Amino acid sequence: MNYKKASPFRLGVLTLACVSVLAACQTTPPVNADLENARSTIAQARANPYAARAAAVELDRAQQALARAEKAWADDRDREETQHLAYLAGRRGDIAMALAAQAQSEEKLQQAGAERERVRLEARTREAEQSAQTARSAMATAQSAQGQAAQSRRDADSARADASSARAEVDAARMQTAQEGERAAALQRDLESLQGRSTQRGMVVTLGDVLFSTGRAELQPGALRSVQQLAQVMQQYPERRVLIEGFTDSTGSLQLNMDLSQRRAEAFAQAMRNAGVAAERMEVRAQGPAFAVADNGNAAGRQQNRRVEVLFSNAEGRFAAR
Amino acid sequence: MARHLIWAAGLVILAGCASTPAPEPALAAGNAALEAARASGAPELAAVEIGLARSKLEQARTAAQAGRAREAIWLAEQADVDAQLARARTASERARRAENEVDASLKTLREELSRNPASTRAVP
Numbered sequence: 001m002n003y004k005k006a007s008p009f010r011l012g013v014l015t016l017a018c019v020s021v022l023a024a025c026q027t028t029p030p031v032n033a034d035l036e037n038a039r040s041t042i043a044q045a046r047a048n049p050y051a052a053r054a055a056a057v058e059l060d061r062a063q064q065a066l067a068r069a070e071k072a073w074a075d076d077r078d079r080e081e082t083q084h085l086a087y088l089a090g091r092r093g094d095i096a097m098a099l100a101a102q103a104q105s106e107e108k109l110q111q112a113g114a115e116r117e118r119v120r121l122e123a124r125t126r127e128a129e130q131s132a133q134t135a136r137s138a139m140a141t142a143q144s145a146q147g148q149a150a151q152s153r154r155d156a157d158s159a160r161a162d163a164s165s166a167r168a169e170v171d172a173a174r175m176q177t178a179q180e181g182e183r184a185a186a187l188q189r190d191l192e193s194l195q196g197r198s199t200q201r202g203m204v205v206t207l208g209d210v211l212f213s214t215g216r217a218e219l220q221p222g223a224l225r226s227v228q229q230l231a232q233v234m235q236q237y238p239e240r241r242v243l244i245e246g247f248t249d250s251t252g253s254l255q256l257n258m259d260l261s262q263r264r265a266e267a268f269a270q271a272m273r274n275a276g277v278a279a280e281r282m283e284v285r286a287q288g289p290a291f292a293v294a295d296n297g298n299a300a301g302r303q304q305n306r307r308v309e310v311l312f313s314n315a316e317g318r319f320a321a322r
Numbered sequence: 323m324a325r326h327l328i329w330a331a332g333l334v335i336l337a338g339c340a341s342t343p344a345p346e347p348a349l350a351a352g353n354a355a356l357e358a359a360r361a362s363g364a365p366e367l368a369a370v371e372i373g374l375a376r377s378k379l380e381q382a383r384t385a386a387q388a389g390r391a392r393e394a395i396w397l398a399e400q401a402d403v404d405a406q407l408a409r410a411r412t413a414s415e416r417a418r419r420a421e422n423e424v425d426a427s428l429k430t431l432r433e434e435l436s437r438n439p440a441s442t443r444a445v446p
Contacts, residue, residue: 084396084399084400087400087403088399088400088403091400091403091404091406091407092403094407094410095403095406095407095410098407098410098411098413098414099410099413099414101414101417101418102410102413102414102417105414105417105418105420105421106417106421108421108425109417109420109421109424112421112424112425112428113424115428116424116427116428116431119428119431119432119435120431122435123431123435
């Protein structure tokens with residue numbers, strides 16, 4: 001009941017007193033060094049971008065602690081309590097800074113780790129490329145060697161073929177030579193019965209003037225035997241041709257002797273044709289008194305010089321020049 | 323009447339002043355923070371901070387035993403934040419060392435590569 005006696009005026013006075021006290025509290029308090037330190041620490045922490053990300057909660061707590069310290073200082077001017085609360089606030093700021101530093105280190109750690117992996121990968125890639133390059137090079141070398149080997153093989157095959165071919169040619173030539181040699185030897189044997197002789201020009205059969213009457217070109221009947229034998233030989237050696245040369249002694253004019261030797265050679269050729277030797281296999285030549293084989297100064301020599309020589313060609317049908 | 327009110331107000335104020343809480347919860351919190359810091363490796367990586375926390379917690383206990391509750395609470399609270407800071411600095415120091423190690427290995431790797439870019443090539 002006593003409360004009812006309190007007049008509005010007295011309550012007003014009391015309220016005013018309280019407000020006054022509060023107002024006094026809210027006037028700008030004197031500077032407190034501990035508070036300033038804490039404010040500075042927390043401001044620094046707030047400015048750190050990593051703290052904003054990684055230590056938001058701690059920054060809030062620091063801010064709240066700072067507010068309590070400021071309130072204690074403003075309200076009570078209690079230096080000890082303000083110092084204590086400012087210490088707590090500053091430490092919260094330090095913790096926020098430590099968390100920020102940790103976040104920064106972890107970020108760098110991650111980046112450095114990624115960078116290290118990148119460098120390693122790059123190195124491995126380079127190694128792989130070098131290995132591939134080495135392999136390619138080795139393969140190219142191998143292929144080149146293979147190519148060269150194949151080429152060498154081809155060359156060798158070709159050389160072998162050439163050699164074989166050459167050998168075959170040589171064999172063929174040798175065989176031909178042997179055959180030709182055999183046939184030449186056989187020809188020689190066949191002509192021996194005709195008193196044929198081997199000269200530098202080839203096989204020559206000489207028919208003496210006994211086959212002809214003196215000064216005449218008709219063959220004596222006895223010459224036919226020689227003609228027959230020669231014709232037979234020529235049938236056996238169809239590759240051979242004959243050069244029929246007429247010769248005289250030096251008696252009489254050259255013109256007469258040339259004419260006589262011509263007619264005697266032709267008479268012989270005609271007899272050969274009659275014996276079956278083709279005309280194109282024979283050549284006729286008048287030599288007159290040239291190429292004497294004996295002395296024209298005596299009768300025996302002159303007789304030797306009056307003659308017909310039958311020269312056999314080589315296997316190709318050609319005559320050696322005199 | 324007014325006198326009664328003034329007394330009542332005075333009692334309230336005194337009660338506020340005299341209502342200093344018991345220091346035990348603060349001591350327990352400080353101790354827990356200290357243990358957490360120790361477990362995180364602070365003795366090796368943040369020796370100064372944890373040393374400070376340990377020392378303050380000890381002083382807080384002494385004050386509590388001596389009946390100086392307010393001092394005990396303040397010291398315990400300071401030991402608490404000191405221990406928390408020790409733990410935070412332990413973690414940041416650990417991260418910093420890991421970062422340095424990776425940096426060093428990266429540097430070594432780069433040096434090896436620049437010194438011997440053709441690492442697979444046989445030395446002639």
